[in-house]
Amino acid sequence: MGLLTNLKDSISRVTDGLFAAEEPKRIGIYGPPNAGKTTLANRIARDWTGDAVGPESHIPHETRRARRKENVEIERNGRTVTIDIVDTPGVTTKVDYKEFLDHDIEKEDAVRRSREATEGVAEAMHWLREDVDGVIYVLDSTTDPFTQVNTMLIGIIESQDLPVLILANKTDLPGTDVKQIANAFPQHETIPLSALEGENMDEVYTKIAEYFG
Numbered sequence: 001m002g003l004l005t006n007l008k009d010s011i012s013r014v015t016d017g018l019f020a021a022e023e024p025k026r027i028g029i030y031g032p033p034n035a036g037k038t039t040l041a042n043r044i045a046r047d048w049t050g051d052a053v054g055p056e057s058h059i060p061h062e063t064r065r066a067r068r069k070e071n072v073e074i075e076r077n078g079r080t081v082t083i084d085i086v087d088t089p090g091v092t093t094k095v096d097y098k099e100f101l102d103h104d105i106e107k108e109d110a111v112r113r114s115r116e117a118t119e120g121v122a123e124a125m126h127w128l129r130e131d132v133d134g135v136i137y138v139l140d141s142t143t144d145p146f147t148q149v150n151t152m153l154i155g156i157i158e159s160q161d162l163p164v165l166i167l168a169n170k171t172d173l174p175g176t177d178v179k180q181i182a183n184a185f186p187q188h189e190t191i192p193l194s195a196l197e198g199e200n201m202d203e204v205y206t207k208i209a210e211y212f213g
């Protein structure tokens with residue numbers, strides 16, 4: 001082996017080591033309750049790792065503790081981007097146990113769920129300040145995006161200088177209005193998708209690689 005080959009080998013060992021040592025980016029999935037955050041987290045995890053993150057439900061505040069799926073390797077244009085996805089509880093200004101009573105949940109259980117949901121929101125906010133490298137902000141495109149919670153959260157994300165992708169979910173439903181979301185947050189890119197049906201996931205993965213790679 002020539003000197004040049006040896007040198008090339010050494011350089012590639014060093015660069016391999018550098019890349020292997022690179023920590024996966026921690027991406028938080030944030031947004032209001034019922035937007036489809038867990039449905040999206042599960043779809044990403046199933047597409048790239050084969051298993052899911054957590055249960056999805058039409059009852060709001062189904063996710064009451066953040067759940068993490070580590071080392072999700074997403075391949076785009078011959079490049080692999082490794083992320084840890086963190087599915088967080090939906091953020092609201094108020095968690096009311098009476099909301100759960102409408103879903104046939106006993107009062108004791110409803111009170112427990114609302115307490116857990118409140119703690120989960122506090123935890124998710126703490127992570128947003130301390131522990132995420134990027135944010136996927138999920139909105140239900142059939143509902144009004146101009147809410148205090150959305151404005152406040154996007155403001156916090158911007159003040160932390162975190163890269164953020166806004167996803168306009170549930171485009172399979174009648175009454176979907178992606179433009180309204182794009183207009184609400186013109187400083188960011190809005191990507192339409194249906195996490196449930198798997199529509200437009202190719203673009204979502206391309207943007208994840210572009211923003212968080």
Ligand SMILES: Nc1nc2c(ncn2[C@@H]2O[C@H](COP(=O)(O)OP(=O)(O)OP(=O)(O)O)[C@@H](O)[C@H]2O)c(=O)[nH]1
Nearest residue numbers: 033034035036037038039057061062063090195196
């Ligand atoms: N039609 C439609 N329904 C969706 C879509 N994504 C999620 N859903 C439904 O919306 C409901 C809420 O979904 P989740 O994924 O549990 O929502 P979440 O944002 O995790 O909710 P919390 O954990 O309560 O904050 C469930 O009934 C899902 O099946 C979508 O793209 N289209």
Ligand SMILES: [Mg+2]
Nearest residue numbers: 037038062063
């Ligand atoms: Mg959830």
